[in-house]
Amino acid sequence: MITLILLMIIYLAFISLGLPDALLGVAWPLVRQEWMMGLDAAGIISIVVTVGTISSSLLSGKLIKRFGEGKITLMSGLLTGFALLGYSLAPSFIWFIFLALPLGFGAGSVDTALNHFVATHFKAHHMNWLHSFWGVGATAGPLLMGFIIASTGSWRKGYLVVALIQLFLAAIIFLSLPLWKRHATEQANKADEETEVLNENHTDSKRIFLRPGVPFALLIFMVYCAGEFAMGLWGASYLVQKRALTLNLAASWVGLYYAGITVGRILAGFISFKLSNKQLITLGILIALAGSILLVGNISDHLSMMAFILIGLGFAPIFPSMVHETPKRFGNKIAQSVIGYQMASAYVGIAVFPPLLGVVMQRTSIGLYPVFMLACVILLGILTVLLNRATKIKT
Structure with a gap:
């Protein structure tokens, strides 16, 4: 029962993880206008956020051992909440860069810890549903920002509202801390066994890149x-400049993309009862x-909107299914290490390519935006075929 309640709390934590992800892409047209910044300046913020995320991911093992999953999840919510609050008050672009570091740091270790927790203790449908709650946050973020900008003309108020929601979720996590402690107590009798597994993981991780298929798996997370x-970052800017949409309507379309991811992961949870992760x-x-082909075609508003939805639906099962398949592909002994490398590869992909x-x-x-998206999807297909061959996964 405690584990089930914790799963619900983890779902809320993933809403918290998703909320800030697409805010900048929607707010940026107004932010850059206010501070006279170039289009590419948003990439600087993205890089700093990801540097913070990678840093906390590398420290995740020590942080989790020192504080436990519950406190790490709480600290993540507080860091991101106060960083977003700072965004709403930022007097200049330099403050955006400064606050991007705690915004990213708040996401790294908790992302790795919660993904491994669910991959280890729950089935594929739970993993898809878990990531659908990230989609709830990622969908709500741009929709809220777009609505508030349309209503008030202020991107600052949009950041303020999301910050308050983030801090409210952190308060719920704070109230759940006794449950995390009870769960840790119940698992105490397995300590010796877990220590043995961790030692084995440490030994195998030294040769992790020699394992067949691991480089392809890491590249898939990077490209995806x-x-x-x-x-999400450039969608609103593309729609405003290329299809001459209003910022509010463009934000709604970006919201539909994230809604596609959310709905797709809910559906994938049910479909996983019939189809394998590979399928x-x-x-x-x-x-x-x-x-992506529809997006490149740029034929009409309606088809472009359908492109955003389809890309979201298509992206939906890829990340959670890849994570959940990791123990099957590479074995339970090194699954934790491989998942850690996969998370790091994912953050590198976020840090390098969208800003570039x-x-x-x-x-x-x-x-070039739709061409980039098409290239990413094609490359994902090629890498997936190579990974399946290397790990000899049967349908």
């Missing part, structure tokens, strides 16, 4: 997260490919 984040990943790539895309578009054309 580059595409997922770029879709879900393949299905997702095919749907995202169809959406912004730099290139600033010097060329924002029309």
Whole structure:
């Protein structure tokens, strides 16, 4: 019963993780106008956020051992909440950069810890539903920001509202801390066994890159997260400049993209009773490919909107299914180490490619945005085929 209640708390924590992810992409057209910044300046913030995330991920083992999953989850909510509150009060762009570090640091270790917790203790449908709650947060964020900008004309009030929601979720997590402590007590009798497994993980992780398929798995996370984040970061700017939509309508379309991810992961949870993780990943790539082709075509408003939805639906099962499949692909002994490397690869993809895309578009054309998305999806398909062959996963 305690484990089930904790699962519900983890779902709330993933809403908290998703809330800030797409805010900048929606607010940026107004922010850059107020501070006279270039399109590519948003990439600087993205890089700093990811540096904070990677740093906390690398420290996650020590932090979790020292404080436990419950306190780490609480600290994550507080850090991101206060960072977003700072955004609402920021007097200049330099403050955005400064506050991006705690915003990223709040996400890293808790992301790795909660993903491994669910992959180890729960089935595939729980993993998909877990990540659908990230989609709830990621969908609500841009919709709230777009609505508040349309109502008040202020991006600052949008950040303020999301910050207050984040701190409210942190308060709920604070009230749940006794449950985390009870769970740890119940697991105390397994300490010797867990220590033995951790030691084995440590030994095997030294040769982790020699394991067949591991490089392909890491590249898949890098490419997927580059595409997922770029879709949210530059989507509103593309729609405003290329399709001449209002900022509020563009924000709604970006919200539909994240809604596609959310609904897709809820559906994937049910479909996982019939299809394997591998089949879900393949299905997702095919749907995202169809959406990317529509986006490149840029035929009409309605088809472009459908492209955002399809890409979201296609992306939905890829990340959670890849994480949940990790123990099957590489074995339970090194699963924790591989998942850690996968999370780091994901953050590298976020840190490098979407900001780089912004730099290139600033010097060329924002029309490269849909081409980048199509290239990401095609590369995902190629890498998935290579990974399946390397790990000899049967359908």
